[in-house]
Amino acid sequence: MQTVDSNLDNLSSASDIIDALQNILRSQAFMPDLDTPYSRPSVQNIDHPTIDSELNSKISAIPIDERQQQLDTVLCNISGLETVMNGIKIFHQQLVERKEKIIQSMTVHKGLEPAIWRLPTEVLSHIFHCCLPEDRYLSPASNLAPMLLTRICRPWRDVAVDMPSLWCRLHVKIDIGQEENEETLIAWQRATFFYDSWLKRSRGYPLSLVLERYLSTRLLRSLLQPYSNQISFLSIKFSRRAGQLELLLKNVPALRELVILGMNSFDIRYVAKSISQLPSTMRVLEIMDSPFDVMDSPFDALHIYSLNPVWAHLTQVKITLLHASAFLHLLRLCPNLSSLTVVAAFFHQRALVLFTHTNIQSLILIDCNNLGMMPNPLGDLFDALSLPNLRVLEARCSYHSPWPHEQLRDLFARSKCPLERLIFSNCMLEMDVPRAEYVALIPSLDVVVNV
Structure with missing residues (x-):
């Protein structure tokens, strides 16, 4: 028979002890019937019993040795259980003391916890805005906000990702070469997946975009098309011929500011034609070159007139x-x-x-x-x-x-x-x-x- 001590050997936790004790209690629930016809009181005088030989023969058949073995086992279990109960009382007291210390430690550390971890979301959002670089646009970098804010902890990430105003400025600059082959297309897909994830977080807010290096105007247009209604500021530095500028400036009904850099004298007529189709929301226009290139790409009166529909709103x-x-x-x-x-x-x-x-x-x-x-x-x-x-x-x-x-x-x-x-x-x-x-x-x- 399994004893109390053997059931409690090598237990590593309070839950193990509790489970073991419950198993012991369940195993002891059945108590065998130890009564016999001769163990009950009778009319005979038990001090001077009269037992005939037949009765004596029947009594001698009763397993007294088995009863003694059962008694020894019960006594052993009682002794072991008393030892365990004393140990459990001590263990219980230790657990109570440990509980009090844990509660005290939690109270102390909550008091010492930096105030920034307990700030309301509204206040934390304002702080996040102050962390942004002062640039008109943002170059995605893991060590700069807003990307950095998503890497501190999960609560900060949840707040940052849920703030569209953090994701409204973007510098698109993809250095993957100029030829559309299988390798560059794979690299382009990887880069545009990242930029698209960024832009989705803007959730309809006005966008400020700088477009500097990209594989093709057609592919860039496919990236920006879902967000064309949001584009408010757009800066374009040509890495391709300006003849494709019309694709980028098509259907941008909220555009207010446009900056065009890097054009040459051959691009002016395309630039003028594209700008002339811009919406009446336009307020700011910048078409400037380095002073050293001024003789190569000036606007003359003809080009000025070709932008006639736009000028009145600027x-x-x-x-x-x-x-x-x-x-x-x-x-x-x-x-x-x-x-x-x-x-x-x-x-x-x-x-x-x-x-x-x-x-x-x-x-x-x-x-x-x-x-x-x-x-x-x-x-x-x-x-x-x-x-x-x-x-x-x-x-x-x-x-x-x-x-x-x-x-x-x-x-x-x-x-x-x-x-x-x-x-x-x-x-x-x-x-x-x-x-x-x-x-x-x-x-x-x-x-x-x-x-």
Whole structure:
């Protein structure tokens, strides 16, 4: 028969002990019947029994030895069980003490837990926004937000993935070569799966996208097509001919800002045609090249006119121009323009008619005329302008171009504008700037010279 001690040997946990004891109790539930006809009291005097030989023979047949063995076993089990019960009482007390210590430890550590782990989702969301890089677009990187935020812990990942505003800026740059073969297509599918997963998390929010390197315009269009209604800002740096630009600018009804970089003189007509089809939501347009390339890809008056449907809605423009007449055409077509940056290399000057633009508040002129013309062609432009709402003018010019200070002073006097800042950069020594003349004309003017 299995004893209590043998049932409790090598038990490693409280649950094992409890299970073993329950098994012992179940095994002891059956108690054999030990009574016989001779174990019950009778009318005979038990102190002086009268037993005949037949009765004596029957009693001697009763298994007394078996009863003694059963008694010894029960006594052993009682002793063992008492030992176990004392041990269980001690173990129970230890478990109670351990419980109290665990509760105390939990209470202490909850108090020491960093406050950031207990922040509400709304507060944590605000912190996540502050973790984002300041770039207008985001290059996916595992060590930068928002990707980094998904790798800290599961609660942070859940919060970050559920914040569409974290996934609304994206820089698409896929370096897999330029030929469409099996290898590059597999690499493209792998890359676009990642970008598509990113864009899905934006969940309808306005998107800011930069497109720099990609296998083909057709494949890129297939990636962006499900999100075309969300695109609000789009910057395109050509790695392909601009003739395919129309595919990227097709059906972007929410587009407000467009930046086009890297075009050449052969691309201008395609760019102009594509832009002319943009929606009335457009407010900001940037078509600029490096000053060193200005002679290769300027917009002339013809191209300016071809964008006619778009100009009326624009409020900010950055553009490269080769003719002062194109500058004036641009102002006529953009009545709502408030900010204008022009990379200018004016020559072949024509007679200009005075034009007044009432909404321009900020004007940046980057003069790239390195021909050393006397006088500077910008002087004729200043003579043809009146800007009554101008507040900031910044002039950046080459070292070879004498700046037309007199014509600029006359522009201010004619415009009677509330000019606040006048900034000269790159080329002019302080002694070359008639600061006193400008301040005499507008006493509150802040004249800044950056040599």
